[in-house]
Amino acid sequence: MAAKILPVVKLATKVSIAGGALYVVYDSGLLGNSVQGSEALGKAKAAVPPAIEEWMKYFGLQAQLPTMPKIEFSPVQGWNSGVRWTISSLSEAPTKANEYTNQGLQYIKDLVK
């Protein structure tokens, strides 16, 4: 009797877990449009540090985790400054090449004299 019921119970448990996961995902708007998705990401980011703190307190590891250093580097700013530097170097390149060539020729002339 128990041997017959057990597979059914197992299947029912699995289906309920999978169904619950699907429901949570649908309900929290994770599968909606991009506005809902970015809102969900914002909520998750806001919820992570307090959750980590609570878990740390629970396990008694409060003092051991070093605080995240505040990273002032912005990838967007880095990329933009890189682009600006590249374009300005490219625009100055002919002038500089001309200068260096003239200097080189002058040097050679002085050597030959």
Add this chain to the structure above:
Amino acid sequence: MSEKELGKKWDRCLADGAIKIGTGLGLGIVFSVLFFKRHTWPISLGSGAGLGMAYANCQNDLRSHYMLQRSEKEQV
């Protein structure tokens, strides 16, 4: 579309992409462990589906500026 608006749309696209791929991966892992004996293919299917949904959303969002909305159509 102004530069600022375009920038915001791209930000939304990337955030949404991260969410959808993560969700797809998570659901894929759940289904793989529960029903498919820990094979890899549900995980790949889930992440791929998430990526596809994010791509479609992004495409829709970027095109929406140039599409005539229903309310505008009625006015015209």
